[in-house]
Amino acid sequence: MTMGIAEPRVAAAADTRREERTDRIVGIVQRQGAPAVLILVVLISLAAFPNFRSFDNTATILVAAAPPMLIALGMTFVILTGGIDLSVGSLYVLGGVLAAWASQYGFVAAFAAPLLVCGAIGVANGLLIAYTRMAPFIVTLAALLGARGLMRAISSEGSETFLVKSDAFRRLGNGSFLDIGYQVWLVAGLVVLGMVLLARTGFGRAVYAVGGSEDAAALMGVAVRRTKVWVYVMSGLLAGVAGAINAAKLGSGVTVLGTGMELDAIAAVVIGGTLLTGGAGSIAGTVAGVLLLGVIQNLINQVGNLNSNWQQVISGTFLALVVVAQTYLVKLRRIN
Amino acid sequence: MLEVLDVSKIFPGVRALDQVSFRLQAGEVHALVGENGAGKSTLIKVLTGVYQPDSGELRYDGRTAQFGTPMDAQHAGISTIYQEVNLIPLMSVAHNLFLGREPRNRLGLLDENRMHRDAREILAGYGVTADVRRRLGTLALGEQQMVALARAVMIDAKVVIMDEPTSSLEPREVETLFGVIRELHGRGIGIIYVSHRLDELYQICDAVTILRDGKVVHTGKLADLERIRLVSLMLGREMSEVRREGATAFSGAATGDTGAAPVLRASGLTSRRKLHDISFEVRPGEVVGLGGLLGAGRSETIKAIGGAYPLDSGDVQVNGVDLKKPTTVRAVRAGIAVQPEDRKAEGIIAGLSVRENIALAVLPQLSRLGLVSESKIDAIVEKYMTRLRIKASSPHQLVGDLSGGNQQKVLLARLLATGPKVLLLDEPTRGIDVGAKAEVQSLIDELAAEGLGVVLVSSDAEELIEGADRVVVLRDGVVVGVLTGAQVTTEDLMSAIAAGGNE
Numbered sequence: 001m002t003m004g005i006a007e008p009r010v011a012a013a014a015d016t017r018r019e020e021r022t023d024r025i026v027g028i029v030q031r032q033g034a035p036a037v038l039i040l041v042v043l044i045s046l047a048a049f050p051n052f053r054s055f056d057n058t059a060t061i062l063v064a065a066a067p068p069m070l071i072a073l074g075m076t077f078v079i080l081t082g083g084i085d086l087s088v089g090s091l092y093v094l095g096g097v098l099a100a101w102a103s104q105y106g107f108v109a110a111f112a113a114p115l116l117v118c119g120a121i122g123v124a125n126g127l128l129i130a131y132t133r134m135a136p137f138i139v140t141l142a143a144l145l146g147a148r149g150l151m152r153a154i155s156s157e158g159s160e161t162f163l164v165k166s167d168a169f170r171r172l173g174n175g176s177f178l179d180i181g182y183q184v185w186l187v188a189g190l191v192v193l194g195m196v197l198l199a200r201t202g203f204g205r206a207v208y209a210v211g212g213s214e215d216a217a218a219l220m221g222v223a224v225r226r227t228k229v230w231v232y233v234m235s236g237l238l239a240g241v242a243g244a245i246n247a248a249k250l251g252s253g254v255t256v257l258g259t260g261m262e263l264d265a266i267a268a269v270v271i272g273g274t275l276l277t278g279g280a281g282s283i284a285g286t287v288a289g290v291l292l293l294g295v296i297q298n299l300i301n302q303v304g305n306l307n308s309n310w311q312q313v314i315s316g317t318f319l320a321l322v323v324v325a326q327t328y329l330v331k332l333r334r335i336n
Numbered sequence: 337m338l339e340v341l342d343v344s345k346i347f348p349g350v351r352a353l354d355q356v357s358f359r360l361q362a363g364e365v366h367a368l369v370g371e372n373g374a375g376k377s378t379l380i381k382v383l384t385g386v387y388q389p390d391s392g393e394l395r396y397d398g399r400t401a402q403f404g405t406p407m408d409a410q411h412a413g414i415s416t417i418y419q420e421v422n423l424i425p426l427m428s429v430a431h432n433l434f435l436g437r438e439p440r441n442r443l444g445l446l447d448e449n450r451m452h453r454d455a456r457e458i459l460a461g462y463g464v465t466a467d468v469r470r471r472l473g474t475l476a477l478g479e480q481q482m483v484a485l486a487r488a489v490m491i492d493a494k495v496v497i498m499d500e501p502t503s504s505l506e507p508r509e510v511e512t513l514f515g516v517i518r519e520l521h522g523r524g525i526g527i528i529y530v531s532h533r534l535d536e537l538y539q540i541c542d543a544v545t546i547l548r549d550g551k552v553v554h555t556g557k558l559a560d561l562e563r564i565r566l567v568s569l570m571l572g573r574e575m576s577e578v579r580r581e582g583a584t585a586f587s588g589a590a591t592g593d594t595g596a597a598p599v600l601r602a603s604g605l606t607s608r609r610k611l612h613d614i615s616f617e618v619r620p621g622e623v624v625g626l627g628g629l630l631g632a633g634r635s636e637t638i639k640a641i642g643g644a645y646p647l648d649s650g651d652v653q654v655n656g657v658d659l660k661k662p663t664t665v666r667a668v669r670a671g672i673a674v675q676p677e678d679r680k681a682e683g684i685i686a687g688l689s690v691r692e693n694i695a696l697a698v699l700p701q702l703s704r705l706g707l708v709s710e711s712k713i714d715a716i717v718e719k720y721m722t723r724l725r726i727k728a729s730s731p732h733q734l735v736g737d738l739s740g741g742n743q744q745k746v747l748l749a750r751l752l753a754t755g756p757k758v759l760l761l762d763e764p765t766r767g768i769d770v771g772a773k774a775e776v777q778s779l780i781d782e783l784a785a786e787g788l789g790v791v792l793v794s795s796d797a798e799e800l801i802e803g804a805d806r807v808v809v810l811r812d813g814v815v816v817g818v819l820t821g822a823q824v825t826t827e828d829l830m831s832a833i834a835a836g837g838n839e
Contacts, residue, residue: 027471200445202438205427209435212424219422220487221407221436279426 026329033325034272034288041295049302057298059180063249065294066187067092067242068264069287072272073194074235075265076286080198081231082211082278083136087125087143088239089261091118093254094151095243099169100162100253101154107168110248114240121147122236126229140232144262155255162253173248183245190238195283207231211278267319268293276323292318337362337526338383338414338495343392345378352378354550355392360495363524365517367537367558370547371570371630371795376530379547380497383528384416385409397494415488416497423484425473429464430455432472433487462486463512478509485516489525496520497528502536503631506609514540532629533812534563534834546570563834570629571797571830596620597656599789600672600758602641605650610636611813614650618758618789623780625804626793627829633813634793635677638760641791642674643667654757668697671757675747675764677793679740683747686736690728691717693735693746698753720749724779741772748779758789765799777803797826809833 051057071088078085095114102113121143128139155161164170172182198204206227209217218224247253266276272289274281293315300311338360345353353375360366370376381387382394385403394401396412403409406416423432431438433455441447455468462482466475472483481501488496502510517540520527529541537544537558545555546569554561554569598617605614611633618624626634639645641652643662652659654670667674676682684693695702695713702712717731724745728738735746744764751759764780765773780803784790794800800807807824809817809832817832819825 196445200448202436202446205431205435205438205446208427208431209424212426213422216422216424217435219406219416219418220424221410275426279424 029325029329033322034285034292038288038292038295041292041299045295045299049299051302059176059184061291061294061298062184063181064297065290066181066183067246068261068268068294069187069290070190070238070242070245071235071261072265072268072286072290073191073283074231074238075262075269076272076274076281076283077194077198077207077231078136078235079266079269079274079276080207080211080278080281081228082214083129083228083231084140084266085125085232085235086137086140086262087121087147088235088265089258089263090144090147090151091121091236091239092243092246092261093258094118094147095240096247096250096257097151097155097162097243097253097255098240099244099247100164103162103164103166103169103247107166107172110164110166110169111241111244114244115237117150118147118236118240118243119233120236122233123229125236126232129232130225130228151255155253159255161255164247164251164253169248170251173245173251181249183249186245190241191283191287198283203227203230208279211275211280213279264293264315267315271319271322273322337397339395340379340382340389341393341395343379343382343389343394345382345387346390351550353382353389356547356550356552358545358552358555360526360528361543362494362526363521364543365521365527365529365541367541367544368528368530368547369532369537369544369566369570374547374570375550376547377499378550380416380499380528380530383409384414384497410491413492413494414497415491415493415495416499417481417484417488417501418499423472423480423487426471428469429459429466429472429475429483430468433458433468433483433490437491458486458490459483462516463509478505481505482509482512485513489516489520493525495526495528497530499530500532500631501529502531502533510536532631534566534629538563564830567629567830567834598653599655600641600791601651601653601656602637603651603653605637605640605652606648607636607640607646607813608648609813611640611647611650614810614813614815616808616815616818618791620757620787620789621784622806623784623790623792623804625800625807625824626791626810627797627800627807627819627833628810629833630795631812632810634810635762636813637810638674638762638791638793639676641667642672642760644674644676668754671755672760673751673754673756673758674760675744675751675762677762677766679743679747679766684735684743686734688735689732690721690726690735690738690746691731694720694749694753697750701754716753717749720753724749724752725775739772741776744772744776745779748776752783756788758791759783760791762793763795764792765794765796797829801826801829 071092074088075085095118098113098117099110103110125140125143128134129136175182177185198207206217206222209220209222210224210227214224243258246257268289269281269286270276270289271292272281272285272287274285296314296318297311300314340356340358342355342357343353344351344355356375356379358379368376368379378387382389385406385408388404394403396414401412403412403414424435427435430452434451438446439450439454452468459465459468459482462485464479464482464486466479472480475483485501501513505513517527517529529537531537541558543556544558544561544566546553546566548570596619599620600618602617603615605611614633614637616624626637628634636645640647640650641662643664643666647662652662652667654672657670659666659670680686685696691713694717698716699708702708714731720726721728721731726745726749727742735743738746748764761780765776777799780790780792792800792803794803801824804824807819807829808815809819809829811833816835819828819832
């Protein structure tokens, strides 16, 4: 017995070293893959399209990416817990309509109305998912339908478009600081807040823990249900804010937006390296994912003769590639 | 300090705990032993707030206590290390260690640097030197277990419950673990230690409580209890009462040892930590039993032969033909049929009919150009339903609606339909009623008589003794004895299992 043990141990130590190295490399690819691709695409664009270079164009990309960024931010938290939120597209339109309608009562009301209603729907989502253990897919699908119905009800079947009455609110949509739109600053602030929340607070760790292994998290004393409720509330609130800032930009509550936005958000989060099964991922990745989709759209607009539907073909292809790569990387980590 | 009084817990159809009383003193290492289904896990879950007892009382620190959730128990100072490590593989080692108790900086945010530093220091005391920023899932199982232990001890535990903590540890790691246990012991922490490794129990435990069928059959100082007595209490056989003939339907006639060439020869089966150089052979018409306690490597051996458990080295031969590295496909082609231990998870498909379940494995043999002859399937299904006396309203009844015994027969029918040469049975009569049990047992006899080689794993000592012509006894993945002929008795089996670890 004693003789036989020594040799495997040496081999095991070498194994461990190799495992550690593979793990580190795979980890870097998983975390930094999306930003790296984003930089690559931007560099190619700079070389190929003279117009891409202009500051105006950059500002356009950022402003266009602001609402999707907020939705994807909320979605990142939800997906990290292993859930999904399909209701955000509807909440986004609902938020926009509510903000435009409430702007007649002033700036604060224009934010409060969408926050209250979308937040309440988020609470309902979260409570149903956490306490009745219904599938997030079904619960939020119901909320998607419900919120869309609510939006149509208050806008007379979608035919009535509320105009933004508050000047202050409209300035939020059109004004800028250092030539970059206020809404971009707002979104950037919320993203940084989200990063701190996720990386440096107990709540953030709980989010990862719930997604990593719900049972283990419960046994380790994580408040699983409370964590779940909060991520759906956040997702709802952020979708509401996204709708509000979009209404501020457009000057009205447009009722025909938002279809499929939840899927774009999910795509951006997954492209950003967050596992759809939960437990691993980052907001930095999501930011890169959203910007990547935005840049691709911008490029396709620049190539004048290309139908904008090609943007979805390219995004779809991208998503498929990322998912395949993720599956492979995860397997690589497990086997070792 | 932690005590349960007359606690009962009833699940549909099972009395998992029946008036169980158990008392853990401060600074005591208390062994909790019993075979599968004896109620150990249920008792632990009652102690840690996962289950609520149906009746009886839980006392902690001299007061009546009630733990509504595992959290309540943890806050009260009861920590548990579960059999499968219950940490989060995707999170870093340090985060796992500190989850919920992370050090904060002045702004109330997590202080990562301090956390990593503390984690390194704490884990060094447990012999874990891996980078604490690595994902936990990339560590060896033994190291993960140490992290779990460190976590448990960190939260000011007064009671630590360890459920088979050494099952995935290497000898060196076991030493480290024992060092930690002795230290905890010195600090007056009570430890409940669940293990099937008798050597370990005698090395580290002060007291023992033995459970069987949901009842306490013995409790007291471990040093006062002989090994063989412990084993007989666990398995539920009074040595003086052991009768050679009786409770099972096996004929008892030794059918094997015909001098024929072995149909199955396993040699040198070795798999990291679980199996060490296991060799045995089975002749046609012979029933070879694999004996040993839970975790001795019986199921792993069977799975390895069937190609469903990874082997580091070792050969499997069927009728003298080497399987090379066994895979499930090669094993099935060579004529090895495995009946897995967990019928529901790995065997039958509850949502399919009896007919579909039986035909599943023979489909490749029956199909021409990918098309399957329905009439051939009907013939096979008909044959085995009659032969095995499967009681179903029709071949189209869903298997999930049948009784456990009939489900088991459907599974056997599927295996037999492939025309195997060797049948590997893992707990073929577990969880089925007495009548069906007898039928399955006599069926095994019949099959052997027809020339099949059979390997039988059973936790039921009587079934093993009376069913097998020879018994290969395993302990900790090593063959520790082979009982043949007149030696195949419950007494010999128990002494082989209990024999000291001084080889």
